[in-house]
Amino acid sequence: MTQANASAMTGAKMIVKALKDQGVEVVFGYPGGAVLPIYDELFLQNDIRHILVRHEQGAVHMAEGYARSTGKPGVVLVTSGPGATNAVTGLTDALLDSIPLVVLSGQVPTFMIGTDGFQEADTVGITRPCTKMNWLVKDTAKLAETIHTAFHVATSGRPGPVLVDIPKDVQFAQAEYVAREKIKTSHYQPRVKGDIEAITKLVELLEKAERPVFYTGGGVINSGTAASQLLRELVDATGFPITSTLMGLGAYPASGRNWLGMLGMHGLYEANLAMHGCDLMINIGARFDDRITGRVADFSPHSVKAHIDIDPSSINKVIRVDLPIVGDVGHVLEDMLRIWKSRGRKVNKEGLAKWWAQITEWKAVDCLDYKNSEKTIKPQYALQRLEALTKGMDRYITTEVGQHQMWAAQFLGFDAPNRWMTSGGLGTMGYGLPASIGVQVAHPEALVINVAGEASWLMNMQEMGTAMQFRAPVKQFILNNERLGMVRQWQELLHGERYSHSWSESLPDFVKLAEAFGCKGIKCSDPKDLDDAIMEMIRYDGPVIFDCLVEKHENCFPMIPSGKPHNEMLLGEAETQGVIKAGGAVLV
């Protein structure tokens, strides 16, 4: 313990000061024994707002929504033991989707560590594989520096969640505060500039390509709004088609001329066939996830592949690429544009014209077409109406995980980055509701809608209490089919229509549930009433739970069945019989 002197302060005070030093405005958290000194310091100040959640998992998803919609790191404060273990799902989610988070957890005092104390857990041990980095701080003198380093690590290179575990005695002890500028420079400085020679090589490929396609991902969004601007300039100037992963939606506008729509397992026909048939694939900040590639051996067999990624371990992890460029997307795009312009803005016009003609043919298939109904609300129709009625508004969308998530990605259009928050890599049911609150906290005046399925939504529905307490007017747009829709779809296609436990009985009355929370409930089951009901939801000044009763057995198409390549897509019900072989059934 350091001797008290004039400028010394307690660890708890130091934590709050360090957060302010880092420009933190909001903390999502839940108090408990091991963090009470920090909560005491929060009580004594007004600069940092604390959002009291109902479950620590909710806190982490809120911080994710906050981070993804602002580009700033999200901050979470939880207590020891169960507080920290409840945060694990959120940490893993943020790790897989590269979301910058700083999670502070309390710990039993240092002299009790290892004694199985009350609410003791090996938090750094448990969270080591689900954080980018974590620290157990045993000395108050190192606390401020560790927190500053934590922010640096969370936001540098490929962003991710970090955790700082702080024993209670360290919070009480006094030491000298170290300011943000005063800490010694971290050796962790990932390279942001791409290799100019490789970028020039890529420009040469751009100039000659007959059938190019841009395949972009969450890395563009993580790189910042400037990267999205550069991407737009490059795509529009070259006239190349562009598709994106689930995580990258909005980087290039959905209303843009060259937009093919999302690719992957439930991606658009034209996007997947363009990936399969291209001769030059330019991967910008995406990671060849298995939802994207389908059968790896048959993935885009005739293309030269370039891959721009800030994380060297993404290169050649799944798909072998011909031209890797390690660097920040924004920096690489800037150099790429500059070099391409200086060489005379060349493209293969003849080849491109033919390529677009081919793509236009694929588009004519109209893969998102579905059979609408006058009697029941089709989930696709509900989203089309939501899109039409909210277009042009200052709108943010979050989702849960499942069919509704894929339909939302297909039917909602995003014209700007940071407007679409969804759990991509981990596929965490229960993400959307808390994430929507985090987004709303960051953008109090915006329209924030969580497109949900009823099963996912129930997983973290306790957070409606948080929405009410902090006046976050989030709209919960629940596509209620009374089924675990995606599970049911797979059981239909793969498991002989044996619907094992994919049907939840005893669902709550969502309108009454809304009333119980003190917010507004709306129920709609007739397509004719849908527009009015959606408008009522939008206009209501406060949180709304919208129970949209939809067709119960609708399947999500297009679909690339497990273990199939991009050119073997299913477009509708008629094609689904016996398509998934035993080999494919093993895959998730």
Add this chain to the structure above:
Amino acid sequence: MSALNITKGSSSHSAYDLRDPYAEVIESHTLAVLVDNESGVLARVIGLFSGRGYNIDSLTVAEVDHTGHRSRITIVTRGTPQVIEQIKAQLGRLVPVHAVNDLTVEGPAVQRELALLKVAGKGDARIEALRLAEIFRANVVDSTLESFVFEMTGTPEKIDAFAELMRPLGLREVARTGVAALSRGA
């Protein structure tokens, strides 16, 4: 895993078989990893190997710079070239890792391991053990009328060979340090 009948080569963390298309020769590589000697750093490295299904044949670790608090971890691992590259990239992005060197591909390197072997026996076997130890330049560091403890350094292959010869002569126990390695030249 066995219930699902996933074929050999599948990775345990992903449903898709990432290895098979590139299933080439399995190579052995010796990696030198320079890390901050901080709490949990070894767990971080080992967790990376177990979590992603990589192999560790041998691992040694000790602080090599007491003022800068740096440790050198020497790992002998196996995998296809693609997996080896992935291991290096994954190690490289760990925050406490300063450098990853692949001593197998970055020019010639010296590899040494230390082993202690206890051999018990009487009569001809005992004499034969001592004679072989001389050939292998193993030192006797403990001796009773019925046993020797030999100390030897060398490549893992040399130690394997010596241990194999000792087996019929009364080999009781072996303790090995794992490989330490440095590149040759300046």
